[in-house]
Amino acid sequence: MEELKQKIMAEGTAMTGGIIKVDSFLNHQIDPQLMYRAAQEFIKRFENEDYNKILTIEASGIAPAIMVGFITGKPVVFAKKAIPKTMNDAYVSEIFSFTKKESRTVYVSREFLKKGDRILFIDDFLANGDTAMGISNIIKFAEAELVGMGFIIEKSFQQGAKNLRELGIRVESLAMIESTEGDQFHFRN
C-alpha cells in the first residue's frame, strides 16, 4: 500500500532492537482516514475469503479492525491482555513478546468465539509472530476457522510471516519492511 509506505518513510523511526516507531499514525496517535483506507485494502485482499467475524488484540489493532468491521458490517472482537471481572469463561493463550521481552497471557471469551466462526485476524504489527501464534491457538481451541491474518506493517527481517505461512496461514501485510538503515526504510514489494 503505497500511501502507507510513504507515511512510514515520512514519520516512522527505526529504533535499536528492530523496533519501528510509528506513534504518529498507528500506535499512539491514530490517523482514522488512513485506517479506513488500510481496511479497504485488507477487504480487497481477502475478498475471496468467507469470514463472519474480525478478531484483533488490544490496543493498536482495534483501529484498523474496527474499520474492517465497519465497512463489511461484521462484529469485531478484541483479545484482552488481562482478564476483566466481566469475563468468566475464556480461551487463554500464553504469548512471549519479543518487543517487551516478557511473557503474557491473552484472553478471548467463549461467548464471542464459537465453533464454526470464520475469523479474519487484523493487527498493527507482525514481527516474530508470537501474538499471531497465540491467537491462532485460541481460534483452534474454539474450533473456529482462521481464514487469514492481515497486518498493517510486517517486519520482514523477522520470522513471523515465514512461521505463519509454514503453518498454512494466509498472511497479508500492507507494508513489508525488509531492512532499516538509520532513518531509511527498505520495503519488500
Next chain:
Amino acid sequence: MEELKQKIMAEGTAMTGGIIKVDSFLNHQIDPQLMYRAAQEFIKRFENEDYNKILTIEASGIAPAIMVGFITGKPVVFAKKAIPKTMNDAYVSEIFSFTKKESRTVYVSREFLKKGDRILFIDDFLANGDTAMGISNIIKFAEAELVGMGFIIEKSFQQGAKNLRELGIRVESLAMIESTEGDQFHFRN
C-alpha cells in the same frame, strides 16, 4: 441515544459492585455500526465546540473515538496504561480506580499533546470519574484545553459526572444509567 439504551437493555448485564457488562458490543466484542452512530451523536452534541484532536484511553475508548476522528477528519490520540519503549517524554498522571481498588498511571506523549490543542475526550464508561480526572490533569500539564468529555455509558449512580461538572467540564453521556435492579436498567432522560 435510544438505540444504545435498547442495546443495553437487550444485551447488558448488571453485576455486583455496580459493574455493567456490555461485552457484546462495547468492551470485548464491538459493534462498529453502533460505534459510528454513537460518534455521530457525540459530534452533534459538541457541534458548537471547537476542537482539533480527539483523546481517549486504551482499550475500549478507541472504537468510538476513532469513529469521531474518522467523521470529523481529526487525529485521535489514545492515552496508554503502560509506557512503551517508543515513548521517552510523556505527560503522566496517577489514577486511583475505585472499581479496581488500585492505582495506575496513564501516559500521553508530549509529541502528540501540545500547548493550545483543543481536546475532545471520548471514553466508553463514566463511573467515579477517576480516569477522566487523570486525563483532565494531563491536558492541564500540556497547557492544552479540554472542550468536553463524551461517554458512551454513564453510571449516574456514581459520582463521576457530578465531580467533573463541578470542575466546569462539559460532560455528555449517550446513555445514563440511574439504577439497576436484577437485569433491569433504569435510565435518566
